[in-house]
Amino acid sequence: MGELSVNHLLGIKYLNKDDINLIFETADHFKEVINRPIKKVPSLRDITIANLFFENSTRTRLSFELAEKRLSADVINFSASSSSVKKGETLIDTVNNILSMKVDMVVMRHPNPGAGVFLSKHVGASIVNAGDGAHEHPTQALLDSYSIRERLGSVGGKKVVIVGDILHSRVALSNIFALKLQGAEVKVCGPKTLIPKYIHKLGVGVETNLQRALEWCDVANMLRVQNERMEISYFPSTREYTQQFGVNKKILDNLDKDIVIMHPGPINRGVEITSDVADSNQAIILDQVQNGVAVRMAVIYLLASKIKR
Numbered sequence: 001m002g003e004l005s006v007n008h009l010l011g012i013k014y015l016n017k018d019d020i021n022l023i024f025e026t027a028d029h030f031k032e033v034i035n036r037p038i039k040k041v042p043s044l045r046d047i048t049i050a051n052l053f054f055e056n057s058t059r060t061r062l063s064f065e066l067a068e069k070r071l072s073a074d075v076i077n078f079s080a081s082s083s084s085v086k087k088g089e090t091l092i093d094t095v096n097n098i099l100s101m102k103v104d105m106v107v108m109r110h111p112n113p114g115a116g117v118f119l120s121k122h123v124g125a126s127i128v129n130a131g132d133g134a135h136e137h138p139t140q141a142l143l144d145s146y147s148i149r150e151r152l153g154s155v156g157g158k159k160v161v162i163v164g165d166i167l168h169s170r171v172a173l174s175n176i177f178a179l180k181l182q183g184a185e186v187k188v189c190g191p192k193t194l195i196p197k198y199i200h201k202l203g204v205g206v207e208t209n210l211q212r213a214l215e216w217c218d219v220a221n222m223l224r225v226q227n228e229r230m231e232i233s234y235f236p237s238t239r240e241y242t243q244q245f246g247v248n249k250k251i252l253d254n255l256d257k258d259i260v261i262m263h264p265g266p267i268n269r270g271v272e273i274t275s276d277v278a279d280s281n282q283a284i285i286l287d288q289v290q291n292g293v294a295v296r297m298a299v300i301y302l303l304a305s306k307i308k309r
Contacts, residue, residue, distance in 0.1 A: 004302050008127040010116045011136035012177035020182060024146055026298035027291070034070060034293060044073040047304050050098045052108040053130070054080040054115075059265055059289070060130050060140070064107050067296035073304075076103065091115065095123050104307050105300065108132075126303045134168050140264055141174035143295040145182060147288045148219055151260055156183035161213045163189045163245060164223030164272055167196050171264045172223060176202050189213040190245055194225075210245050214255055221262040222247060222272040242271050249276040258282055265289070 002022050006014050033041055049068050053061055061077075068075045078098065095106060107128045108116055113135035120127045131137040145155050152158055160179050166172045166188045179186050180203055187205040188195055195206055207213040214220060225241060247261065261273065261283040269275050278285060 003306060007303070007306055008116070008120045008129075009138050009299055009303060010120060010127060010129050012138045012141050012174045012181070013136070015138075015181070017181055020142070020145070020178065023142055023295065023298045023302065024149065026302060027146055027294040030070070030297040030301070031291070031294040034290075034297075040070055040072055042072045043301055044068075044071040044304050047071075047105065047307070048074040048076065048101075048103045049105045049107060049300065050076040050078060050103045050125075051130075052078045052080070052095070052098070052106055052110075054108070054110045055131070057109055057130070059292075060109065060137075063289070063292040064128075064130060064139075064296055064300075067293050067300055068107075070293065070297055071301060071304075073300070076101070091119065092122050095119060095125075099123055099125055105304060107300075126307055128299060128303065131170055133170065134173075135170050136174045136177075137170040138174050138178075139292070139296050139299060140171050141178040142299070143288055143292040144171075144175055144221065144262060144264065145178045146295050147262065147284050147291050148184075148260070150287065150291065151284055152218065155179060157185075158218045159185045159187075159216055160219045160221060161187045161189050161207065161217040162221045162223060163210065163213065163247075165194045165225045166190055166199065166223070167194045169223050175221060176204055180204075187213060187216065190223075191241070210247070211251070214247070214251065214259060217259055219260040219262060220247065221264070223264065224266065224268055224272060238271060246270075246272055246274070247277050248274040249280065252277060252280070252282060260284055262288060 004019050005016055051064055065075060103125055105126045107130050109130040110132050113133035115132045116127050116129035129138055148155050162172050162175055176186055187207050189207045189210055261277055263285045267278055
């Protein structure tokens with residue numbers, strides 16, 4: 001078995017194609033493990049992992065926690081809303097206090113872009129970025145690619161459109177990096193106000209017409225509109241957004257092929273996609289959730305194997 005080229009998972013942009021392949025091969029093994037009657041392996045019995053969430057999260061936090069416990073790691077959960085951070089403690093002080101408890105790995109979600117990179121330069125533990133502001137969310141992109149590979153056989157050569165709020169989305173950026181690295185063609189689709197001006201530099205196409213985007217693609221990854229990150233209004237109304245960029249079953253049935261529908265969650269049913277799309281055979285949304293545990297197990301296991309004992 002190979003090893004990762006990195007000591008931290010800070011973003012997809014720091015990985016190479018071999019890293020992604022290794023993570024996926026390891027996730028294949030763990031996916032088989034979590035479908036057994038006894039879902040735990042003793043791989044990380046001597047590793048302690050701290051989950052630091054400075055932003056609200058339900059799915060990502062639970063997925064990481066489950067992955068860690070399936071690997072038999074010792075787990076510490078830390079929520080900033082009920083911590084000394086509220087009293088003015090700095091990020092480094094917070095983490096150093098936790099590390100003094102002999103923690104080997106830190107999984108961190110933080111509202112500031114680059115928080116994980118900053119931390120990796122100042123503390124000795126292995127850092128996993130569970131989302132930093134509107135920057136990157138590497139494990140989400142890995143589980144998305146893994147889910148495409150599982151459904152379609154490979155990622156290379158596939159046409160993937162990412163639809164919705166590209167501007168505020170760390171999922172979109174990490175997905176673009178991951179998909180391009182594996183040889184997929186990528187387009188983004190959404191209101192012009194929600195597409196970053198620099199997007200062409202990432203080697204992706206822009207399509208402002210949803211119908212054309214869906215006719216072109218093999219996979220459509222439907223993003224949530226991130227109202228909580230918006231200080232101004234980027235489109236007239238939710239109803240108008242849905243009319244132009246929402247996917248319903250009628251739209252899918254009128255295409256001359258079956259496309260795969262993805263969503264990183266949480267879904268705003270009736271906004272980005274209707275319930276009959278979310279619950280259809282074309283959607284792999286629940287597969288993404290299940291694959292998230294296997295992929296995060298793989299990432300944690302591979303990083304832990306590089307921690308010097």
